[in-house]
Amino acid sequence: xxxxxIAPAKFLGIASESGLLPRLDYSVIEKxxxxxxxxxxxxxxxGLSINVTAPTLEQADFKQRIEELIHLTGANPHxxxxxxxxxxxxxxxxxxxxxxxxxxxxxxxxxFDDFGIGFTSFEYVRDLPxxxxxxxxxxxxxxxxxxxxxxxxxxxxxxxHSLGKKVIVEGxxxxxxxxxxxxxxxxxxxxxxxxxxxPISALDLSLHLRQ
Numbered sequence: 001x002x003x004x005x006i007a008p009a010k011f012l013g014i015a016s017e018s019g020l021l022p023r024l025d026y027s028v029i030e031k032x033x034x035x036x037x038x039x040x041x042x043x044x045x046x047g048l049s050i051n052v053t054a055p056t057l058e059q060a061d062f063k064q065r066i067e068e069l070i071h072l073t074g075a076n077p078h079x080x081x082x083x084x085x086x087x088x089x090x091x092x093x094x095x096x097x098x099x100x101x102x103x104x105x106x107x108x109x110x111x112f113d114d115f116g117i118g119f120t121s122f123e124y125v126r127d128l129p130x131x132x133x134x135x136x137x138x139x140x141x142x143x144x145x146x147x148x149x150x151x152x153x154x155x156x157x158x159x160x161h162s163l164g165k166k167v168i169v170e171g172x173x174x175x176x177x178x179x180x181x182x183x184x185x186x187x188x189x190x191x192x193x194x195x196x197x198x199p200i201s202a203l204d205l206s207l208h209l210r211q
Contacts (some may be wrong), residue, residue: 025056033075054088137171143175
């Protein structure tokens with residue numbers, strides 16, 4: 001209905017089946033870049049993460065489109081973090097190397113999203129120019145109850161740090177989980193316990209109040 005928020009899970013499947021993901025991605029990327037530019041003009045220097053789907057990454061003119069959007073919007077690429085699902089990146093390593101190195105060359109950072117669910121070897125993490133590892137929420141949901149999950153997450157955090165990557169933990173939805181991952185030394189957390197999704201107007205106000 002008009003005026004209501006719709007969760008991505010409800011429309012991304014339809015967009016994928018219709019071949020509309022690249023168009024949707026570019027629209028989101030442009031809006032995100034324009035917002036980042038507005039924040040920077042008002043003195044807010046926070047980074048901004050943008051998800052990019054596999055169909056968009058595979059477009060022949062993807063690099064050119066990103067550069068055009070940066071010039072069009074005036075966004076600062078050094079404040080941009082492109083989030084790539086790990087399985088999308090390793091499905092074509094040569095393309096991944098080329099794209100990720102291009103992102104780095106313009107000053108942007110890279111995050112491996114949903115890490116751990118694809119059984120990725122840390123060899124890939126070592127070889128790709130990734131800045132952040134985002135540990136998938138499936139490992140975090142019951143971390144306060146399952147010793148096995150704590151062991152797995154701790155291993156991923158330690159290996160990521162040993163390779164010089166910062167760690168973002170997804171799916172933190174209670175204080176117990178937050179305390180556990182903080183004790184492991186993760187740099188950033190994401191989840192409903194920290195902050196729920198909000199409209200840009202509310203986020204904008206929150207960021208200005210923190211200045």
